[in-house]
Every structure is written in structure tokens, then in C-alpha cells.
Amino acid sequence: xxxxxxxxxxxxxxxxxxxxxxxxxxxxxxxxxxxxxxxxxxxxxxxxxxxxxxxxxxxxxxxxxxxxxxxxxxxxxxxxxxxxxxxxxxxxxxxxxxxxxxxxxxxxxxxxxxxxxxxxxxxxxxxxxxxxxxxxxxxxx
Amino acid sequence: xxxxxxxxxxxxxxxxxxxxxxxxxxxxxxxxxxxxxxxxxxxxxxxxxxxxxxxxxxxxxxxxxxxxxxxxxxxxxxxxxxxxxxxxxxxxxxxxxxxxxxxxxxxxxxxxxxxxxxxxxxxxxxxxxxxxxxxxxxxxx
DNA sequence: TCTATATTTAGAATCGTTCTAAAATCAGGC
DNA sequence: GCCTGATTTTAGAACGATTCTAAATATAGA
Numbered sequence: 001x002x003x004x005x006x007x008x009x010x011x012x013x014x015x016x017x018x019x020x021x022x023x024x025x026x027x028x029x030x031x032x033x034x035x036x037x038x039x040x041x042x043x044x045x046x047x048x049x050x051x052x053x054x055x056x057x058x059x060x061x062x063x064x065x066x067x068x069x070x071x072x073x074x075x076x077x078x079x080x081x082x083x084x085x086x087x088x089x090x091x092x093x094x095x096x097x098x099x100x101x102x103x104x105x106x107x108x109x110x111x112x113x114x115x116x117x118x119x120x121x122x123x124x125x126x127x128x129x130x131x132x133x134x135x136x137x138x139x140x141x
Numbered sequence: 142x143x144x145x146x147x148x149x150x151x152x153x154x155x156x157x158x159x160x161x162x163x164x165x166x167x168x169x170x171x172x173x174x175x176x177x178x179x180x181x182x183x184x185x186x187x188x189x190x191x192x193x194x195x196x197x198x199x200x201x202x203x204x205x206x207x208x209x210x211x212x213x214x215x216x217x218x219x220x221x222x223x224x225x226x227x228x229x230x231x232x233x234x235x236x237x238x239x240x241x242x243x244x245x246x247x248x249x250x251x252x253x254x255x256x257x258x259x260x261x262x263x264x265x266x267x268x269x270x271x272x273x274x275x276x277x278x279x280x281x282x
Numbered sequence: 283t284c285t286a287t288a289t290t291t292a293g294a295a296t297c298g299t300t301c302t303a304a305a306a307t308c309a310g311g312c
Numbered sequence: 313g314c315c316t317g318a319t320t321t322t323a324g325a326a327c328g329a330t331t332c333t334a335a336a337t338a339t340a341g342a
Contacts, residue, residue, distance in 0.1 A: 075216025105258040111250040123273035132264035
């Protein structure tokens with residue numbers, strides 16, 4: 001699978017949203033694969049490149065990116081929400097029930113929701129969450 | 142499909158956890174199908190039967206039931222966590238992106254996670270989340 | 283009934299997030 | 313290059329949800 005275009009790259013192309021210095025360091029926090037950060041982790045990473053950035057700006061930016069469809073909020077299990085920059089490609093998630101770590105995965109097979117089970121909903125997407133224990137948490141049990 | 146045993150019924154059988162009057166009214170809040178309540182909704186329903194029950198007890202009880210595996214916390218989309226009493230039967234969820242309502246459903250088909258995508262995890266469960274718009278929210282768009 | 287343990291409770295404390303209003307920055311027109 | 317209005321950032325206050333604390337109550341078992 002070709003590596004997806006990065007969040008910063010996608011944002012650079014947008015004309016409806018200014019990519020300021022602060023917004024760029026927030027977006028750059030999401031570089032890499034399997035990156036699903038909490039707001040606090042984004043602040044940590046952003047401060048690394050721009051120590052004076054404020055918490056309010058991090059929250060503002062995360063909320064704007066969600067509204068633009070450039071970040072998907074993930075609420076897996078316990079704890080605060082995490083943000084997934086991989087919005088361009090359909091994918092599934094593997095979450096560790098021990099430590100909460102999340103990997104992007106692609107399930108094999110196909111599922112669909114029969115009409116009788118839709119309760120009148122218009123279904124627009126689906127995602128499968130696999131739950132388990134990562135090597136480290138498996139050892140600690 | 143046979144209706145699953147209710148939460149209260151399951152709790153009655155436990156010997157490791159006292160089913161006090163307060164805990165019973167909390168558990169009774171989850172009677173019915175497609176019931177996925179927030180803590181606040183549980184408090185409302187519990188007060189109906191026991192007006193003097195405290196918020197702290199509701200939170201205590203919800204957390205204990207999650208630890209016992211009798212409730213599954215759901216974090217669908219935005220908003221506070223909801224609790225699902227249907228832990229005995231594998232099932233999937235259909236969530237409305239407009240209002241956040243959740244239905245229990247059973248997907249048709251089969252998915253699995255290839256070994257190469259497991260990153261060393263021991264996979265113990267999976268769940269598919271279908272996202273869409275309920276009849277009411279579809280109309281409001 | 284007595285005693286030790288478990289449970290409940292009100293209210294304070296904490297935590298994550300949003301709000302507010304002032305300061306800083308920026309784009310476009312001169 | 314400088315104004316000017318609009319946008320963005322910011323510190324700190326405010327807020328809402330949840331957890332904590334420590335005292336009161338209820339319970340099980342002797």
C-alpha cells in the first residue's frame with residue numbers, strides 16, 4: 001500500500017484555511033505511521049518545535065481540523081480522545097486493552113449491515129476495531 | 142435470537158459482589174434493548190426508583206460493573222461515555238453521526254485480522270461500528 | 283447484639299476542555 | 313512600505329464531568 005499523503009501536505013493544498021506557524025507544528029506532530037495522539041501529546045510534540053505555543057491554540061487547531069475532516073477523533077476504551085490523521089484511506093484499528101495503544105490495520109473480509117438492521121439509517125461508513133493485548137501488556141498479565 | 146439475560150439477572154448470580162438496593166436500581170436502569178446510557182441518564186433513571194441515590198454511588202457502581210466485565214464503556218463520537226449492558230453476546234454497533242444514538246446490530250459477513258497486521262498482539266475480540274444518520278438527523282441535514 | 287467490613291454519601295477537589303477578551307499577526311489595498 | 317480590517321493566538325478564567333475524601337450508614341457473620 002502506498003504511504004498516504006501526510007496531514008501537513010494535505011493542509012498545504014487547502015485554500016480555505018491558513019497554515020500558520022502554530023498550525024503547522026500541530027500538524028507536524030502527526031508525522032509517521034500509527035500516530036494517534038491525545039491533545040496533551042500534541043502539545044508536547046508541538047512545544048518541541050515551538051516552545052511558546054499555547055494549549056488553547058492546540059485545542060483550537062485540533063477542533064478545526066476535525067471540522068475540516070482532516071483529523072478523525074478516536075474514542076477507544078478508557079481515557080481521553082485521540083486524533084487520527086489518516087482520514088484519506090479507509091482503515092480499521094487494533095487497540096491494546098492493556099495500554100491503549102492503537103495501530104492502523106486493514107481487516108481481511110467483508111461485513112455489511114442488512115437492511116433489516118439499519119433502523120432507517122443512511123449508513124455512510126464503517127470501521128472494525130480489533131481488541132487484544134500487545135506483546136508488552138501480554139507479558140505483564 | 143434469544144433475548145440475552147438481563148444485567149440484573151446476571152448480577153443476582155454473582156457471589157463476589159453484593160447487589161445492594163442502590164446497585165440494583167443502577168442495574169435496572171439498563172433494562173430493555175439498545176440501551177446505552179450516559180452516567181447522567183443512569184442517575185435520572187435510578188432516581189426514578191430511589192430519589193435519594195447519590196451521584197457518587199452511580200459513578201462507583203458504573204466503574205465497578207465495568208471492572209467486573211458486566212458493562213462495556215462505549216465512546217462513540219463526541220460526548221460523554223455510554224455504557225452497554227450487552228456484554229454476554231458478541232455484537233456490533235450502529236451510531237448516528239448526528240445525534241449520537243446507538244443501536245445494537247449484527248453485521249453480516251466475516252472479518253479477520255491477518256497475522257501480518259497483528260503487530261504481535263493477541264487478539265481477543267472485535268466489533269464493527271457502522272456510522273450513518275438516523276431518520277430524524279437525515280431529515281435535519 | 284456486637285464488631286469489623288463494605289457501602290453510601292455530600293461536598294470538595296481535580297482534570298480536561300472551552301470560553302473570553304485583549305494582544306499579535308496577517309493579507310490586501312493604497 | 314504602510315494602513316486597516318479581519319484572522320489568529322494567547323493567558324487565564326470558567327465550565328462540566330468525574331474522582332476523591334472522610335464521615336455516616338448498612339451489612340454479614342460471630
